[in-house]
Amino acid sequence: MTFFKKLTCAVFIWLLFGTNVSFAESVAFNKAQLAALKIQNMGKQWLMLLWSVDCPPCFKELAIIQTLKRHHGDLLVVIINTDANDEIKTERKDIIEKFELKDFTNFHFVDGQGDQSRFFIDPNWYGELPRSYFVERNGEFHGKSGLVNQSLLTQWLVN
Amino acid sequence: MSTITKLVFSVIACTSLIFTLNTSEAAAHNHQPSHQAMQSEKEQVSPCKGIEIICAKTVTSVFAPNGDLWRLWALHSGIYFQISTNNGDTFSATTRVAIDKEKISARNENRPKIAFDKYHGVYISWVTPKEKKYTADVRFSYSSDYGKTFTKPVTVNDDNLLTGHSFNEMLVTDEGDISIVWLDSRLAYQLSLQGKKINGSALYLGKANYRKNTTSFSNEQLANNTCVCCRIAMDYNNHGELAIFWRHIYGDNIREFALLTLAQGESAQQTPYQISYDHWKINGCPHQGGAISINGNNRYHMVWFNQGDVGKGIFYASSNDQGKSLTKPISVGVQLAQAAHPHMKTNGDNIDIVWTQFTGTEHELWHQRSTDNGKSFMQSVKLATAVSGSDRPFIINKNKASYVSWHRPKQGHLVQAL
Numbered sequence: 001m002t003f004f005k006k007l008t009c010a011v012f013i014w015l016l017f018g019t020n021v022s023f024a025e026s027v028a029f030n031k032a033q034l035a036a037l038k039i040q041n042m043g044k045q046w047l048m049l050l051w052s053v054d055c056p057p058c059f060k061e062l063a064i065i066q067t068l069k070r071h072h073g074d075l076l077v078v079i080i081n082t083d084a085n086d087e088i089k090t091e092r093k094d095i096i097e098k099f100e101l102k103d104f105t106n107f108h109f110v111d112g113q114g115d116q117s118r119f120f121i122d123p124n125w126y127g128e129l130p131r132s133y134f135v136e137r138n139g140e141f142h143g144k145s146g147l148v149n150q151s152l153l154t155q156w157l158v159n
Numbered sequence: 160m161s162t163i164t165k166l167v168f169s170v171i172a173c174t175s176l177i178f179t180l181n182t183s184e185a186a187a188h189n190h191q192p193s194h195q196a197m198q199s200e201k202e203q204v205s206p207c208k209g210i211e212i213i214c215a216k217t218v219t220s221v222f223a224p225n226g227d228l229w230r231l232w233a234l235h236s237g238i239y240f241q242i243s244t245n246n247g248d249t250f251s252a253t254t255r256v257a258i259d260k261e262k263i264s265a266r267n268e269n270r271p272k273i274a275f276d277k278y279h280g281v282y283i284s285w286v287t288p289k290e291k292k293y294t295a296d297v298r299f300s301y302s303s304d305y306g307k308t309f310t311k312p313v314t315v316n317d318d319n320l321l322t323g324h325s326f327n328e329m330l331v332t333d334e335g336d337i338s339i340v341w342l343d344s345r346l347a348y349q350l351s352l353q354g355k356k357i358n359g360s361a362l363y364l365g366k367a368n369y370r371k372n373t374t375s376f377s378n379e380q381l382a383n384n385t386c387v388c389c390r391i392a393m394d395y396n397n398h399g400e401l402a403i404f405w406r407h408i409y410g411d412n413i414r415e416f417a418l419l420t421l422a423q424g425e426s427a428q429q430t431p432y433q434i435s436y437d438h439w440k441i442n443g444c445p446h447q448g449g450a451i452s453i454n455g456n457n458r459y460h461m462v463w464f465n466q467g468d469v470g471k472g473i474f475y476a477s478s479n480d481q482g483k484s485l486t487k488p489i490s491v492g493v494q495l496a497q498a499a500h501p502h503m504k505t506n507g508d509n510i511d512i513v514w515t516q517f518t519g520t521e522h523e524l525w526h527q528r529s530t531d532n533g534k535s536f537m538q539s540v541k542l543a544t545a546v547s548g549s550d551r552p553f554i555i556n557k558n559k560a561s562y563v564s565w566h567r568p569k570q571g572h573l574v575q576a577l
Binding site for chain 1 (some may be wrong): 216266267269292293387388412440441442443444445446447464466497499517519520522547548549568569
């Protein structure tokens with residue numbers, strides 16, 4: 001690949017991420033983005049929360065994040081929808097809006113690639129939801145399945 | 160999004176893209192392998208169009224009493240079917256179930272169900288989501304002419320409440336006795352109006368017989384505190400009684416499997432038996448139901464999936480006293496290879512179990528058979544793979560032959576003799 005091509009590519013992606021496409025709209029998730037998240041948040045304590053439109057307990061955790069955001073402002077939370085189904089695009093958008101999550105980085109698994117995405121995040125996770133990854137400052141991930149209570153989330157994200 | 164964030168994502172995404180482009184270029188210089196790879200990919204994944212089965216997320220297959228294989232799927236608010244007279248080698252043209260269009264739940268654990276009586280009656284049940292999130296009704300329609308016409312759909316749950324009714328399962332006897340079970344949130348809804356909470360849903364049973372003009376479904380609560388997002392399983396035992404197997408919530412969100420036989424009279428079972436003791440504590444959605452199949456000697460055979468402190472993975476066990484006692488559960492599949500979504504069926508002394516595993520890029524369909532009523536199992540065999548998602552696999556029987564039905568979205572529906 002020529003230098004010119006590489007430069008064009010870099011400018012294109014910079015424009016893509018830098019102008020119109022806000023992550024509030026939810027972006028298709030891939031390995032590169034996971035790597036970017038890890039690098040970007042190295043040295044910080046953050047949360048990666050995975051949810052589905054078919055998971056009632058997920059909504060409870062999204063509601064907790066909504067509450068914490070209202071009380072504490074910016075939180076280091078990355079939100080990933082796992083449905084991997086283009087048919088639920090509108091539902092996904094409605095839920096992100098309902099729980100006022102647009103200011104967070106929102107991703108979704110690509111249609112038909114749900115298990116591939118799940119696997120590169122964590123091959124020991126079987127898809128049960130909600131799934132929360134507590135990421136330490138040194139980049140170490142600690143996965144927990146099921147609804148996490150508000151006090152633990154507060155402790156991790158606020159204190 | 161901060162500038163730093165944008166920069167990091169741009170650099171990594173660009174690097175990834177450059178790598179991809181370089182790979183493409185390298186492949187372009189090596190025509191033969193590249194061409195073969197593209198051909199192979201083309202054969203495996205196809206773009207879906209309209210209402211084709213390849214576009215569906217789920218497929219339901221059942222053999223009718225005359226030996227025809229029916230397969231059923233839902234797309235764009237319609238239910239479609241095809242019939243095969245040669246065990247799935249070829250299928251008829253696609254026909255839409257002749258009812259008004261309405262939304263149909265058809266993904267993961269939820270899908271339409273189909274059953275038959277011995278008089279060419281066809282019975283279809285499905286779940287239609289309502290306007291409010293997590294509200295749905297269980298629906299039903301009947302055809303007395305083998306699918307040419309269908310009755311106007313009715314709602315099976317009789318509470319008329321805007322709340323959850325879903326994960327329907329249906330069995331129909333030769334004489335047309337319909338049994339539909341589902342997970343029902345009416346109690347949770349009613350308690351919420353009083354400011355009270357209850358954990359989970361309730362298990363409900365509806366019965367009717369359209370051939371005998373009993374077209375109004377009874378509604379009976381069988382259990383409370385069930386898991387809210389796993390399919391139910393059921394079968395008839397040798398006395399013609401329904402045995403129902405589902406994921407229950409015990410104690411503080413311990414999700415274990417429970418079994419209830421709807422026996423009559425003195426032998427009526429009051430409390431469901433707890434079947435699994437894997438201690439999976441999760442206040443969430445496993446999205447993995449079990450399977451039950453009862454063979455000629457009234458032995459109950461079951462498979463399930465758990466991720467508990469005590470047991471992780473797929474387990475098989477059987478019971479000769481309707482679940483009161485159980486053989487020691489044995490592990491099925493490779494836990495480290497993501498073994499999940501088991502289904503099973505008995506056929507004489509044969510016990511067939513199928514499940515999926517995942518390599519990180521491909522789903523694999525696996526099969527294991529016992530020919531001695533579950534005493535021992537042959538080595539497991541990989542049957543097929545999928546590259547663009549995987550529906551749950553199911554075993555369907557036609558007389559003494561067993562088949563696996565496995566839908567692979569964008570790739571096709573597989574029917575294979577076991």
